[in-house]
Amino acid sequence: MKEEGKEEEILKILEENARISDKEIARMLGIEVNEVKEIISKLERAGVIRKYKAVINYEKAGIETVQALIDVKVSPERNTGYDSVAERISRFPEVKSVRLVSGEYDLSVLVSGKTMHEVAYFVAEKIAPLEQVRNTVTHFLLKTYKENGEIYEEEEKGERLAVTL
Amino acid sequence: MRTSSIADRVRQIRGSGIREFFDIAQRMEGAISLGVGEPDFVTPWSIREACIFSLEKGYTSYTSNWGLPELREPISDKIYKESGVYYEPEGEILITTGVSEAFDLALRAIINSNDEIILHEPSYVSYKPCTVFAGGAPVCVDTEVGDEFRLRAEKIEEKITEQTKAVILSYPNNPTGATMRKKDLEEIAEVVNEHDLIVISDEIYGKLTYEGKHTCFSSLNGMRERTILLNGFSKAYAMTGWRIGYAAGNKDIIEAMMKIHQYIMLCAPITAQMAAVEALRCDDEVERMVSEYNKRRRLMVEGLTEIGLSCFEPKGAFYTFPSIENTGLTSEEFAKRLLFEEKVVVIPGSIFGACGEGFIRCSYAVSQYELKEALERMGRFLEKHRIV
Numbered sequence: 001m002k003e004e005g006k007e008e009e010i011l012k013i014l015e016e017n018a019r020i021s022d023k024e025i026a027r028m029l030g031i032e033v034n035e036v037k038e039i040i041s042k043l044e045r046a047g048v049i050r051k052y053k054a055v056i057n058y059e060k061a062g063i064e065t066v067q068a069l070i071d072v073k074v075s076p077e078r079n080t081g082y083d084s085v086a087e088r089i090s091r092f093p094e095v096k097s098v099r100l101v102s103g104e105y106d107l108s109v110l111v112s113g114k115t116m117h118e119v120a121y122f123v124a125e126k127i128a129p130l131e132q133v134r135n136t137v138t139h140f141l142l143k144t145y146k147e148n149g150e151i152y153e154e155e156e157k158g159e160r161l162a163v164t165l
Numbered sequence: 166m167r168t169s170s171i172a173d174r175v176r177q178i179r180g181s182g183i184r185e186f187f188d189i190a191q192r193m194e195g196a197i198s199l200g201v202g203e204p205d206f207v208t209p210w211s212i213r214e215a216c217i218f219s220l221e222k223g224y225t226s227y228t229s230n231w232g233l234p235e236l237r238e239p240i241s242d243k244i245y246k247e248s249g250v251y252y253e254p255e256g257e258i259l260i261t262t263g264v265s266e267a268f269d270l271a272l273r274a275i276i277n278s279n280d281e282i283i284l285h286e287p288s289y290v291s292y293k294p295c296t297v298f299a300g301g302a303p304v305c306v307d308t309e310v311g312d313e314f315r316l317r318a319e320k321i322e323e324k325i326t327e328q329t330k331a332v333i334l335s336y337p338n339n340p341t342g343a344t345m346r347k348k349d350l351e352e353i354a355e356v357v358n359e360h361d362l363i364v365i366s367d368e369i370y371g372k373l374t375y376e377g378k379h380t381c382f383s384s385l386n387g388m389r390e391r392t393i394l395l396n397g398f399s400k401a402y403a404m405t406g407w408r409i410g411y412a413a414g415n416k417d418i419i420e421a422m423m424k425i426h427q428y429i430m431l432c433a434p435i436t437a438q439m440a441a442v443e444a445l446r447c448d449d450e451v452e453r454m455v456s457e458y459n460k461r462r463r464l465m466v467e468g469l470t471e472i473g474l475s476c477f478e479p480k481g482a483f484y485t486f487p488s489i490e491n492t493g494l495t496s497e498e499f500a501k502r503l504l505f506e507e508k509v510v511v512i513p514g515s516i517f518g519a520c521g522e523g524f525i526r527c528s529y530a531v532s533q534y535e536l537k538e539a540l541e542r543m544g545r546f547l548e549k550h551r552i553v
Contacts (some may be wrong), residue, residue, distance in 0.1 A: 013460075024464065026239055027461070027463050027464050027467045028459075028460035028461075028463050028464055029460070030463050123435070138418060157207055158207075158406075159206065160198075160203060161191060161196065161201070161202055162187075162190050162191045162193070162196060162198035162200055162201070162510050163187045163190050163200040163201070163510060163512065164201055164202035164405075165202055165289070165290045165339075165512065165516070
């Protein structure tokens with residue numbers, strides 16, 4: 001297996017299950033554990049692997065959270081374009097993701113809070129007043145069907161026979 | 166009912182006593198099954214979606230006896246692309262209800278009374294009975310773990326008589342996971358040529374080859390005319406329940422198979438054929454599944470070795486075939502005790518032919534979680550029995 005091939009394989013395995021042991025990864029790929037450790041720490045140092053996190057269905061956990069997607073229209077600045085305003089918005093811990101998108105508006109911002117009021121207040125107080133922001137539209141999320149490649153409601157799966165030859 | 170009301174050729178195939186054990190296995194609560202012979206993946210969504218769409222559009226009729234032309238054409242392209250052999254979509258490809266039907270048709274199309282059919286063991290359980298049902302005489306050749314369960318040309322030659330009509334080839338192999346090297350196949354091709362034989366090549370696991378590249382038997386020099394190539398959608402596309410297979414070969418044989426097929430089956434179900442058309446556009450999904458099987462394959466071989474079973478390294482399909490000889494149990498005893506004591510289902514090697522005794526078939530078409538749990542339970546079981 002080529003070096004880049006191994007890196008990609010390891011990334012895919014970790015993306016699927018970040019809690020898997022180095023030993024198991026080594027087995028799956030037919031390479032040495034030490035090599036797995038080296039590749040992972042290299043990817044961590046290079047910032048390719050940003051963090052190890054769980055995909056959580058908070059609704060199922062009974063923990064109330066409110067999330068909203070905010071369409072933000074901004075006036076780009078002369079030297080930094082969209083970057084400086086996007087970075088400013090990114091610094092708020094309430095903001096879970098910030099993306100520059102094509103189309104009707106410029107930034108797509110995911111905001112999370114405990115209540116609708118809290119989220120609405122945050123947008124009105126922190127994002128809308130920013131100098132470069134021309135307009136915002138808030139979409140509260142009503143239900144999540146799929147997140148990070150994971151379908152929340154288990155897909156129905158037929159029973160296989162225990163023995164087939 | 167008098168027993169004599171059942172035809173001799175059916176009566177002579179005895180229902181195996183192992184059925185009872187399998188019934189228990191099917192019903193046991195909390196069991197982990199490594200006895201499965203089908204993918205644990207559900208058919209990829211785009212394929213299911215295409216099928217639903219075809220139903221909405223009202224595709225519910227018979228198709229041509231040969232199968233939908235829009236399915237035969239991409240199959241022809243695919244075989245050509247993958248192995249360099251061209252089959253005419255008109256007349257050289259027949260869509261069947263699973264490879265099982267194609268296999269039966271192939272035998273019935275070529276067997277005269279008492280023709281001998283050479284097949285290698287351990288192998289899939291249907292080959293022998295189907296040969297008998299078709300009026301032929303199966304002649305078995307053993308393959309051995311020491312030789313990576315490969316079928317050797319000279320072993321075929323030893324069994325050839327005046328009556329020999331065909332050789333059944335089944336690689337990547339169920340139950341061993343063995344594959345053949347091109348050179349081994351070329352040696353077989355020579356023998357086949359010399360003795361004017363037909364080869365029925367069941368390549369249903371061809372896509373599931375993890376090391377080296379699968380060689381399509383008909384791609385070998387002179388073999389296109391002598392080979393009945395069988396393949397289908399069940400394993401690589403996770404479509405076992407759809408029952409879609411196909412046969413490709415020279416016009417005369419395919420025509421003969423078609424003659425039987427049109428009277429007994431008419432055509433494969435249109436809904437499943439429509440789905441298969443979409444499946445041929447899903448190479449990425451196949452690749453994703455193959456890569457997952459490959460990881461599990463390595464996990465399982467290492468895991469089995471770690472708990473003390475020596476395991477031949479399978480290079481295809483989704484089975485491992487470890488030896489259980491050091492336990493002193495027969496494969497059937499082993500499977501039964503393992504089920505009752507640790508609730509893990511494995512298949513005794515002996516049901517795949519006498520030379521499969523001393524082995525068990527463990528499928529890795531299960532989730533990694535189940536695989537690990539099963540290995541743990543088997544480890545515990547072996548701890549207990551190695552001392553006995």
